[in-house]
Amino acid sequence: MPTRRAAPTPPSSRFVAQVRIDTPLGPLTAAATARGLAGLWFDGQRHHPGPIGAPVDPAQPHLAQLARELAAYWRDARMRFMVPLDPQGTPFQRAVWQALLDIGPGAVDHYGALAARLGRPGAARAVGAAVGRNPISIVVPCHRVVGHGGALTGYAGGLERKRALLLRETAPVR
Secondary structure, three states, rough: OOOOOOOOHHHHHOOOOEEOOOOOOOEEEEEEOOOOEEEEEOOOOOOOOOOOOOOEOOOHHHHHHHHHHHHHHHOOOOOOOOOOOOOOOOOHHHHHHHHHOOOOOOOOOEEEHHHHHHHHHOOOHHHHHHHHHOOOOOOHHHHHEEEEOOOOOOOOOOOOHHHHHHOOOOOOOO
């Protein structure tokens, strides 16, 4: 008799709490696991998980810390986020998202350079796909990755938001 594997737990069922946060670029939905911030999406963002089956709890420690840090970010976009993170993805995606954290405020990088730093110089497209699937907008700064030569390319939250975030952080944009 064939063995059956348990279906993987959908990422949204791992969430213990969620909250909505208003920002100058539109509302965000944040979701946390017991380990940290697991999602931060603009309304209408590509790859948004849809309805989240977790209670709304702005007092949940990771979400409360995120709200304080986002407020500080809107005052000074060069600050660094310290909220614990728990992004859900493949090992490759998590490695890419971790590498994004090394791109500081006011700086940009491109997909090919990011792939090379990860030891995968021929994987710029795979890196681009992982960057596009980043579940934690702004905090994991996928908006700081641009096309070769500095051209603005894809952003799941929309190119106008990407441009606004980069300008807020004083990064050069085209």
